Amino acid sequence: MYDAHRPRPAPREEVVRVSPTERTGPVVATLALAGTVAAIMQTLVTPLIAELPAILHTDASNAAWVITVTLLAGGVCVPITGRLGDLFGKKRMLLVCAVPLIVGSVVCALSSSVLPMIVGRGLQGMGMGMVPLGIALLRDVVPAERLSGSIALVSASMGIGGGIGLPVAAAVAQYANWRVLFWGSAGLALLIGLLIAVCVPDSPAAARGQRFDLPGSLGLAVGVVALLLGISKGADWGWTSGTTLGLLIGAVVVLLGWGAMELRTREPLVDLRTTARPRVLLTNVASVFVGVGMYANMLITPQLMQLPKALGYGLGQSMLHTGLWMLPGALMMMLISPLGGKLSNARGPKFTLITGIVVIAAGYGLALPLMGSAWGLMIVGMVVNSGVGFAYGAMPALIMGAVPPAETAAANGFNTLMRSLGTTIGAAVVGVVLSQMTVTLGGHVLASENGFRTGLLVGCGVSVVAAVIAATIPGARAAGGDRERRAEADRVPANG
Template sequence: MDAPQPSARAGGVIATLAFAGTAAALMQTLVTPLIAELPRLLHTSASNAAWVITVTLLVGAVCVPVSGRLGDMFGKRRIILACCVPLLVGSVVCALSSSVIPMIVGRGLQGMGMGMVPLGIALLRDTVPAERLSSSIALVSASMGIGGGLGLPIAAAVAQYASWRVLFWGAAVLAVAIAVLVHFLIPDVPTGSAKGQRFDGLGSIGLAIGLVCLLLAVSKGSDWGWGSGTTLGLLAAAVVVLVAWGLWELRTRDPLIDLRTTARPRVLLTNIASVFVGFGMYASMLVMPQLLQLPSATGYGLGQSLLASGLWMAPGGLMMMFVSPLGGKLTDAKGPKFTLISGVLVIAVGYGLSLPLMGSAWGLMLAAIVANSGVGLAYGAMPALIMSAVPLSETAAANGFNSLMRSLGTSIGSAVIGVVLSQMTVSMGGFKIASESGFRTALLVGCGVSLVAALIAAAIPAVRAATAGGGKPGRGGGDGVASAPGEVPAPGAAALDA
């Protein structure tokens, strides 16, 4: 593998990959301002229109780990460029759509672009000097949260002052810009030891079926009924298929995801913590905008428009961008485990602040800033922990699986918070809306989940690097770099766990 690029060129690499991650994450919140209007715009029912959002989640969840494996096999830069194609085509299809079917197809194609985020994180390990590795990983990893946080006000402004189709034409322009920047600024790093391995097609199909069953049940359970035959059948199918998939992955020679590596305590506990961090992040993104938009006549709503509520939440998204490089420096000084614990504790503090401050827009903005600062720290630490414990040949696939765990956490968080708010309601004007106690309960759940994430993160074992050729083990009190037998840690890998 080539040595990491000089610092001057590394700046362009970091900026490009952070931009790509932010743009990919924007696709998730792109249609949020249109939710109420989609049935009218697409001449369909509300339940059919909901698939415009659900399909992006499903396709993204399936494609992220597959893209990671393909990146390890054929080159991460090449697969990032490949991800730009469905992102561009899907955006154009959506912009030209006047009915629900092509819109769903286009949104599914956009979801394929989510594979750029873990590929970008893994590519940093190959291209960035050691002294900049931790901060760059933190920034690119946090781009998922940054894009989600900034997407709502941007999309709301465009939808309010221009045609909704402009949103998708803008997404198409972003896809072209990403492809151009990646082509010219990202070096073509030779593929690692995964080159020449067989792609696990059967494993990809099994994972896709299992994830679709699981995420459909989680995301649509509140609509279909948690005790309905459809929901329970999908959950049962998910269990059966994913167990069979796991047995296949353990037996096949070149698995899609090496479950033996994933089962290492350092990787396993980081992935479990990622589920709780994803839950903690998304809970606030669901609760706070609703509090801002509910009519002030409720006594606890703040009566803000969609655009205004997005602008109140925007500083929280920007804070992730500012905090991420600081998280990288904290990782260099104390190790990613310390950064992860610190991040989830800060998220919990943000929820704690939101309870007494939920009566004002300024208070919710402050709470969002604090909580998102914690997200910036935590999101940057998780890939660093993963990459310190997996071989070079599995870097992108392992990051893809970690991104999947975060997405699973956001899906579970959406379902749980949705149940809380739907069960704790008050009647107003003939309609049932979530009550103040329902919102407080949801915020308490987010705080509790964040504290659980901190406990799981505290249990992540510290690992010292294997001494090779008289080298020294990882620094930082044992929070060192783990390498697979026969593997040399990646350039700059020691910086991940310093």
């Protein structure tokens, strides 16, 4: 413990000096692929949702935990693995994250009941820590002139993996045994581990010698689990039920206590003073709203695609065809990310973030007249995901321009948690809208056309709010100073 007002010693800054001629393409490609594979794990079981109760010999309520546990594990582990990367080295922690991906996939492939499947899916969720670790490592090993584009690509891998994973998983589930999905993911995770070991260089542990904040980690874990669980399961349990309200109130109490404890801890899991800097704080708040805006489209489009044509607004597509219609959107995110990096170099990441959010809002505007056809929804997905590609690449650049090297991975992990919180809130909000605005067909209660239109308007409105928040993000001399230090480091020969 120490006096919260006493100045903290400045962290020792270390920079890996990279020759301008050194090939960093394999490093960036490996880290982008690692993030994509980790994100694929999130959508892996989507095509199996209806079949999970029969597969696992349980009821639908228990089977739903197969999806929920991955969200909870990712939310807890992302900020913790980020801090561990600062303490012990980012490459080392990337390799550590590959282990639960492999083990979890094998456990799921061998499962015949719900409990081992939940354990395996929880292990898969732990692998999401690869994304912020990969982004932070780029700051150490990629020359300054290539950094923005590399960050944009690796950051966008979260969305790319989700978009690619759906059609691939649907195809495998339709034409092969469901266990093939998990054996395939185990193989991909093993490949990622090998590529990281071979292609990714070691980077400095900028916070080496500091202590790991175990009480802070436990406090954040309890608060995040309670918050995400209350939001994600509130619709099932009832928003006014004792369980939901207890979790949400408990989350607020625990997180407030955690914040007070972190402010009095000499070497905290998350430095809240750094997080409170306007540039970092407003970027994280905007990240929550961007997450809500992005997920509204991801939730609405598949449902519109698969609802029966007899409703007049459903498109009657299979899960596989739905995934294929959505695939161009994921590919657009991949293609647009390098352009976002160039835009950040030319105009700054704040401009790129605002541009991306405006594009997302425009995509929702297009959705209202185009939602009546698969082609129209495909175009909407391409526009929205292009905006996401811009925004997701800019947010880590804004964060890293405002935090010291000793907190890079932890700060990116916290930002990734904010994005995940946004997607969880987005799912809950749109879910409430669709559940309240319904029609009946053949004895089944289904979301109405007005419900979908309202959900799209929510996505558009939230994106507008995100743009306003992003516009208030201040310029930071720290970001300029960081770029100057990196440029100077790049001019120094690799042998020092």
